[in-house]
Amino acid sequence: MELPVQPSSNPSRERNLERAPWCYLLWGMPVVLAVGASTAYDASVLSITARGVLWVAAVAWAGTGCLINGRSCGRVHCRIDGILFPILSIVGALNVLSVISFSWNLFWLAFIVILVASFVPEWTWKKYS
Numbered sequence: 001m002e003l004p005v006q007p008s009s010n011p012s013r014e015r016n017l018e019r020a021p022w023c024y025l026l027w028g029m030p031v032v033l034a035v036g037a038s039t040a041y042d043a044s045v046l047s048i049t050a051r052g053v054l055w056v057a058a059v060a061w062a063g064t065g066c067l068i069n070g071r072s073c074g075r076v077h078c079r080i081d082g083i084l085f086p087i088l089s090i091v092g093a094l095n096v097l098s099v100i101s102f103s104w105n106l107f108w109l110a111f112i113v114i115l116v117a118s119f120v121p122e123w124t125w126k127k128y129s
Contacts, residue, residue, distance in 0.1 A: 025065075026061075026062070026064075026065030026066075026068070026069065027062055027065055029061065030057075030058040030059070030061040030062040030065070031058070031062075033054055033057065033058040033061070034054070034055055034058040034059075036054075037050075037051045037054035037055055037058070038051065049096060051104075052092065052095065052096040052104065053096055055092060055104065055107070056089050056092040056093050056096060057089075059085050059088055059089040059092060059111060060085070060086055060089035062081075062085055063081060063082060063083075063084070063085025063086040063088070063089060064082075064086065066078045066079075066081035066082035066085060067082030067083070067086070068082070069082070070082040073128075074128045074129050075122070075127065075128060075129075076118070076121045076122050076125075076126065076127060076128065076129050077118040077119045077121070077122055079129055080114075080117075080118035080121070081114065081115065081118050084114045084118070085111070085114065088107070088110055088111060088114065091107075091110075092107050095107065
């Protein structure tokens with residue numbers, strides 16, 4: 001007699017894209033793009049504008065990955081980052097286009113603050129929405 005298969009206590013964990021190979025595509029590539037843009041700028045290969053474009057693209061790419069993963073797995077931080085990173089990339093694009101002006105250090109500070117703050121609900125409330 002076979003025992004019935006028990007459903008996972010949280011089926012959304014099974015659909016989490018943070019495992020290989022998806023994690024490399026969704027978040028590894030944006031890291032490589034951002035670091036590569038910084039390195040190329042420091043070597044005088046890229047202009048500050050081109051570096052900004054690549055940084056904005058990297059954050060938009062990571063945010064899209066978070067949005068896709070958040071819809072799939074239901075992690076709270078994925079849902080938060082999936083909304084705020086694309087908004088940050090729009091703000092960054094406005095900076096590249098000189099519609100607004102701020103330091104790129106502030107852009108990356110905002111990125112880090114969003115990333116860290118998005119985990120606070122998971123630590124204090126619940127991991128899955």
